[in-house]
Amino acid sequence: MITFLSTIGHSVIATLTKTGRGALFLKQTLSYTFSVLCQPRLISKQLFSVGVLTILIITISGLFVGMVLGLQGYYILSDFGAEETLGVMIAASLVRELGPVVSALLFAGRAGSSLTAEIGLMKATEQLSGMEMMAVDPIQRIVCPRFLAGCLSMPLLAAIFSMVGILGGQLVGVSLLGVDEGAFWSQMQSSIDFYDDILNGVIKSVVFGFVVTWISLFEGYDAIPTSEGVSRATTRTVVYSSFAILGMDFILTALMFGDI
Amino acid sequence: MQNPKSLETLVGLFVVIGIGALFFLGLNVSNLASYSDTDGYTITARFENSGGLKVRSPVSVAGVRIGRVTAIDFDNTSYESVVQMKIGAQYNTLPDDSSASIFTAGLLGEQYIGLQTGASEDYLTHNSELELTQSAIVLEEIIGQFLFSEKEN
Amino acid sequence: MEENNTQNSSLVTIRNLSFAREQRVIFDNASLDIQHGKITAIMGPSGSGKTTLLKLIGGQLSPSQGSIVVDGQHINQLNRSELYALRKKMGMLFQSGALLTDINVFDNVAYPIREHTALPESIIRTLVLMKLQAVGLRGARLLYPNELSGGMARRVALARAIALDPMMVMYDEPFTGQDPISMGVLVKLIKTLNDSVGLTSIIVSHDVEETAAIADYIYIMSSGKIIGQGTPQELQQSKSEWVQQFMNGKPDGPVKFHYSSDNYFDDL
Ligand SMILES: Nc1ncnc2c1ncn2[C@@H]1O[C@H](COP(=O)(O)OP(=O)(O)OP(=O)(O)O)[C@@H](O)[C@H]1O
Ligand SMILES: [Mg+2]
Numbered sequence: 001m002i003t004f005l006s007t008i009g010h011s012v013i014a015t016l017t018k019t020g021r022g023a024l025f026l027k028q029t030l031s032y033t034f035s036v037l038c039q040p041r042l043i044s045k046q047l048f049s050v051g052v053l054t055i056l057i058i059t060i061s062g063l064f065v066g067m068v069l070g071l072q073g074y075y076i077l078s079d080f081g082a083e084e085t086l087g088v089m090i091a092a093s094l095v096r097e098l099g100p101v102v103s104a105l106l107f108a109g110r111a112g113s114s115l116t117a118e119i120g121l122m123k124a125t126e127q128l129s130g131m132e133m134m135a136v137d138p139i140q141r142i143v144c145p146r147f148l149a150g151c152l153s154m155p156l157l158a159a160i161f162s163m164v165g166i167l168g169g170q171l172v173g174v175s176l177l178g179v180d181e182g183a184f185w186s187q188m189q190s191s192i193d194f195y196d197d198i199l200n201g202v203i204k205s206v207v208f209g210f211v212v213t214w215i216s217l218f219e220g221y222d223a224i225p226t227s228e229g230v231s232r233a234t235t236r237t238v239v240y241s242s243f244a245i246l247g248m249d250f251i252l253t254a255l256m257f258g259d260i
Numbered sequence: 261m262q263n264p265k266s267l268e269t270l271v272g273l274f275v276v277i278g279i280g281a282l283f284f285l286g287l288n289v290s291n292l293a294s295y296s297d298t299d300g301y302t303i304t305a306r307f308e309n310s311g312g313l314k315v316r317s318p319v320s321v322a323g324v325r326i327g328r329v330t331a332i333d334f335d336n337t338s339y340e341s342v343v344q345m346k347i348g349a350q351y352n353t354l355p356d357d358s359s360a361s362i363f364t365a366g367l368l369g370e371q372y373i374g375l376q377t378g379a380s381e382d383y384l385t386h387n388s389e390l391e392l393t394q395s396a397i398v399l400e401e402i403i404g405q406f407l408f409s410e411k412e413n
Numbered sequence: 414m415e416e417n418n419t420q421n422s423s424l425v426t427i428r429n430l431s432f433a434r435e436q437r438v439i440f441d442n443a444s445l446d447i448q449h450g451k452i453t454a455i456m457g458p459s460g461s462g463k464t465t466l467l468k469l470i471g472g473q474l475s476p477s478q479g480s481i482v483v484d485g486q487h488i489n490q491l492n493r494s495e496l497y498a499l500r501k502k503m504g505m506l507f508q509s510g511a512l513l514t515d516i517n518v519f520d521n522v523a524y525p526i527r528e529h530t531a532l533p534e535s536i537i538r539t540l541v542l543m544k545l546q547a548v549g550l551r552g553a554r555l556l557y558p559n560e561l562s563g564g565m566a567r568r569v570a571l572a573r574a575i576a577l578d579p580m581m582v583m584y585d586e587p588f589t590g591q592d593p594i595s596m597g598v599l600v601k602l603i604k605t606l607n608d609s610v611g612l613t614s615i616i617v618s619h620d621v622e623e624t625a626a627i628a629d630y631i632y633i634m635s636s637g638k639i640i641g642q643g644t645p646q647e648l649q650q651s652k653s654e655w656v657q658q659f660m661n662g663k664p665d666g667p668v669k670f671h672y673s674s675d676n677y678f679d680d681l
Contacts, residue, residue, distance in 0.1 A: 122514075125509060125511065125514065126507050126509050126510075126511040127511055127512070127513055127514065129468075129473060129507070129511060130505075130507055130511030130512075130513070131513075132471075132473060132500070133471050133473070133500060133503070133505040133507075134500070134524065134525045134528065134573075135497040135498070135500035135501040135525075135528075135529065136524075136525070136528050137493075137497070
């Protein structure tokens with residue numbers, strides 16, 4: 001019993017300590033934002049590995065998600081004779097929820113895990129210590145550019161996901177199932193609100209990008225510098241990021257759309 | 261490693277596509293375009309019941325959208341719903357005895373304000389009030405009335 | 414008073430240093446001085462804390478007790494920018510090399526120069542090629558770290574450590590993994606650097622002979638303590654069993670080959 005309690009106590013303390021380290025890490029990272037923004041070259045290199053390399057998976061997933069939405073939506077809506085609102089349904093679910101959430105989950109799996117592995121291995125091979133001894137702060141040189149690239153990429157990726165999804169839904173709904181094209185787009189345009197839907201979706205994806213990149217970088221930076229430690233940290237990145245995305249999504253949705 | 265030039269080109273492409281997607285969402289998917297009618301004039305109408313009307317619901321004449329609802333308030337003294345709407349500046353020849361009704365687009369669609377033009381020589385201007393209004397049709401009330409009249413028969 | 418005297422000629426002054434990792438005590442009240450412009454060697458059994466000592470001097474770790482003064486500054490009382498300013502004057506060759514794996518040999522050596530100076534690229538090129546020539550790897554400048562052998566990686570790291578012409582260089586086992594020829598070249602290189610530009614060098618090494626040949630002063634440490642010190646000649650003639658065991662590489666003696674542990678037979 002006593003050992004059980006002490007185990008719990010230890011893990012609570014360990015969690016708190018880790019959270020504290022994470023917060024300090026974030027603070028340090030953010031403190032370099034300005035100086036890194038002045039060197040766009042550093043960021044553009046990271047935008048490539050974080051953003052460009054994620055486009056393919058985002059586009060393909062977005063296309064299929066949109067097509068499935070088109071198909072399912074059509075079956076459900078045609079029962080009520082409301083096929084014309086298919087566009088609204090597809091666009092609303094993509095722009096508000098699926099775009100930000102699914103692309104953030106994919107981002108965590110594709111870009112987040114590789115960020116963790118990269119930083120973790122740099123730590124394991126003493127590259128980070130080496131930089132420190134060369135009087136170069138690895139948080140400034142390595143972490144901050146990746147952080148900014150993650151925060152910038154995420155909303156762009158989510159927008160691409162939603163756009164491709166809507167086009168995929170149109171492909172299925174209009175081209176294959178014969179929903180009227182004019183109704184598809186005009187109903188969508190009159191029901192989807194720029195501020196309430198699009199902007200809130202963008203805000204969501206910015207928040208997700210921030211959180212996922214933070215988790216990924218911190219897990220790498222905090223990893224035990226061995227191959228096993230890095231592989232565990234990579235797993236944790238994906239797990240924690242997914243929890244964070246879904247949890248934050250609930251909170252943000254309640255704040256933005258609900259009257260709770 | 262890629263050569264830095266082509267890397268930067270790809271990054272540029274990524275940013276352009278991403279921002280393009282945002283524009284697509286803004287302009288093609290949402291009602292952002294309808295926000296652009298910033299110049300126009302405001303008129304009000306009082307309804308006994310404005311039903312499911314919402315801010316930014318469309319205002320149309322003869323099926324053409326000419327403006328949108330900007331505010332819906334409750335009048336404490338007359339217990340009516342006061343609806344403010346903004347009409348595009350180019351629609352400046354609406355007779356001042358036009359009437360406003362609240363319609364539903366389709367059976368389950370959203371509600372909007374339809375204006376029926378009158379015959380007056382004078383036009384609606386900024387802060388005019390529409391005298392003639394017809395409230396929203398509330399489905400429950402109609403069903404209630406229908407059941408009630410059946411029973412009487 | 415005495416401290417003031419030593420400070421004039423010593424670049425690094427360590428007094429009563431204690432440091433522990435988790436439960437394990439690595440330094441226990443150790444004191445040593447690194448003389449200005451001299452080559453000081455630190456020797457000791459594997460796992461005795463030599464690398465840890467270099468990291469303490471570089472300010473990457475902080476001691477639990479005692480003081481470390483580098484170039485007149487208490488290293489663990491400095492704020493970040495002062496610490497980084499001081500580190501610009503130190504070069505460190507990591508035991509593992511610690512090369513940046515995503516850039517090639519040339520860029521690795523150029524890295525500290527590009528970070529800390531605004532020199533034009535043509536001058537950087539000259540500087541880097543000079544350093545690479547010194548370690549015999551000018552021809553390997555376009556290779557990536559994963560294409561280098563262990564010994565080559567270490568020589569690149571050495572070139573990088575001296576890229577900014579620092580006032581002090583810490584070499585963590587520079588000779589490990591080198592063939593006799595490059596070993597000879599490196600020994601000479603370290604000696605030349607030291608004598609010609611007045612560098613202060615700290616060498617951590619197990620190669621008694623090579624180190625003794627160039628070192629001006631040697632510290633031998635074991636179990637968190639300095640167990641012997643002196644010029645190479647003094648140590649060779651030392652009466653101390655510990656020192657004799659280490660200098661002559663005898664397996665038996667007061668210095669334990671084994672990491673502290675329970676009785677072997679009990680463990681089995
Ligand atoms: N990150 C760490 N966490 C915990 N203990 C460590 C860590 N790094 C080193 N140690 C311990 O500190 C002690 C000294 O390590 P150090 O690397 O300084 O040895 P060393 O003298 O450089 O050995 P070698 O000659 O093999 O390089 C070792 O006993 C090791 O177990
Ligand atoms: Mg070592």
